[in-house]
Amino acid sequence: MISRRSCVWCGLARAEEEAGERLVFADEAFVVFAPAAARSAFELMIVPREHAADFTALDDEAIAACRTTLQRALRTLTALGDPPYNLFLHTAPAGERIDQTFHWHWELHPRLRVIAGLERATALAVNPAAPEYAAEVLRSQLHRSPA
Ligand SMILES: [Zn+2]
Numbered sequence: 001m002i003s004r005r006s007c008v009w010c011g012l013a014r015a016e017e018e019a020g021e022r023l024v025f026a027d028e029a030f031v032v033f034a035p036a037a038a039r040s041a042f043e044l045m046i047v048p049r050e051h052a053a054d055f056t057a058l059d060d061e062a063i064a065a066c067r068t069t070l071q072r073a074l075r076t077l078t079a080l081g082d083p084p085y086n087l088f089l090h091t092a093p094a095g096e097r098i099d100q101t102f103h104w105h106w107e108l109h110p111r112l113r114v115i116a117g118l119e120r121a122t123a124l125a126v127n128p129a130a131p132e133y134a135a136e137v138l139r140s141q142l143h144r145s146p147a
Pocket residue numbers: 004007008009010011050051052102103
């Protein structure tokens with residue numbers, strides 16, 4: 001059976017929400033945070049609270065919640081001058097029995113290096129931001145834009 005206790009992602013989402021310093025926001029269904037081991041500046045992890053390996057098995061209600069959360073996460077990029085981004089869905093490979101160990105999630109990677117004209121974004125890209133700082137910048141954008 002699926003056990004939340006055996007899943008690192010469930011633990012990670014819970015820990016990031018509790019600690020709060022890398023948290024961008026959390027809603028009913030998702031926890032959105034700047035990962036401690038970010039590979040690119042302002043990278044975001046969008047992790048569902050519900051343990052599930054396979055994104056394609058979600059029902060309509062869960063898909064709708066997912067869309068709302070993604071839109072809100074994308075709005076935070078306004079703080080960086082609305083850069084282009086890559087959005088990766090990591091879900092279980094079809095047909096594999098890895099329900100216990102895999103936890104589907106989104107990864108959002110702003111492509112800051114391509115923005116030559118925006119002084120602020122360029123400076124940020126040259127100096128990859130600490131995840132705590134990234135979370136603070138993106139979080140502040142949520143207070144500026146309408147919910
Ligand atoms: Zn999990």
